[in-house]
Amino acid sequence: AQKITQTQPGMFVQEKEAVTLDCTYDTSDQSYGLFWYKQPSSGEMIFLIYQGSYDEQNATEGRYSLNFQKARKSANLVISASQLGDSAMYFCAMRHFNKFYFGSGTKLNVKP
Amino acid sequence: SAVISQKPSRDICQRGTSLTIQCQVDSQVTMMFWYRQQPGQSLTLIATANQGSEATYESGFVIDKFPISRPNLTFSTLTVSNMSPEDSSIYLCSVGDPTGELFFGEGSRLTVL
Numbered sequence: 001a002q003k004i005t006q007t008q009p010g011m012f013v014q015e016k017e018a019v020t021l022d023c024t025y026d027t028s029d030q031s032y033g034l035f036w037y038k039q040p041s042s043g044e045m046i047f048l049i050y051q052g053s054y055d056e057q058n059a060t061e062g063r064y065s066l067n068f069q070k071a072r073k074s075a076n077l078v079i080s081a082s083q084l085g086d087s088a089m090y091f092c093a094m095r096h097f098n099k100f101y102f103g104s105g106t107k108l109n110v111k112p
Numbered sequence: 113s114a115v116i117s118q119k120p121s122r123d124i125c126q127r128g129t130s131l132t133i134q135c136q137v138d139s140q141v142t143m144m145f146w147y148r149q150q151p152g153q154s155l156t157l158i159a160t161a162n163q164g165s166e167a168t169y170e171s172g173f174v175i176d177k178f179p180i181s182r183p184n185l186t187f188s189t190l191t192v193s194n195m196s197p198e199d200s201s202i203y204l205c206s207v208g209d210p211t212g213e214l215f216f217g218e219g220s221r222l223t224v225l
Contacts, residue, residue: 003205033212035214044216044218045206091154100214
């Protein structure tokens with residue numbers, strides 16, 4: 001069975017600082033995809049970044065980067081230069097074949 | 113990426129009634145999914161909506177409680193039947209694109225009294 005673990009229910013970060021949100025996954029397959037989504041209080045799910053299991057380089061999208069350590073089965077999200085608008089829930093997800101499995105989420109609060 | 117519209121965006125319903133949520137996509141998509149997010153929880157896949165055939169339900173979800181229609185490649189509905197307060201959740205329609213990414217509609221926030 002596929003499993004995604006986010007061990008940080010809540011995180012605080014000072015505005016303009018960087019923050020790392022942890023995610024570990026469990027799968028016996030070689031082919032999978034890892035995703036991060038942001039969910040503001042409005043409830044919509046916003047796609048942030050993707051990493052394929054065969055990608056050798058860590059994915060980056062603007063202020064977001066994914067620290068992919070395949071041997072450790074971790075896919076941590078790094079947000080650089082945090083902004084107040086980054087305050088939201090963040091979900092790590094894994095795609096296995098056509099299904100997506102989500103972690104329990106991390107609530108990030110950015111302090112001014 | 114596909115643009116996904118969901119209706120209603122929110123509703124308050126009485127126990128024992130049913131509500132149908134609509135999901136419209138601006139392009140034809142093969143993979144279409146329905147998720148539930150209970151208060152303070154993560155997303156749980158309810159079912160995969162298959163065009164022209166019965167939906168494929170995940171463990172713990174049944175067709176009688178969550179009937180799904182998918183008449184074409186751009187539209188699907190999810191009905192929450194005989195609602196109870198435990199059905200209060202955000203229901204999210206999502207589509208998978210050929211690159212493997214998953215995109216979501218705005219969600220339908222349902223409160224059952």
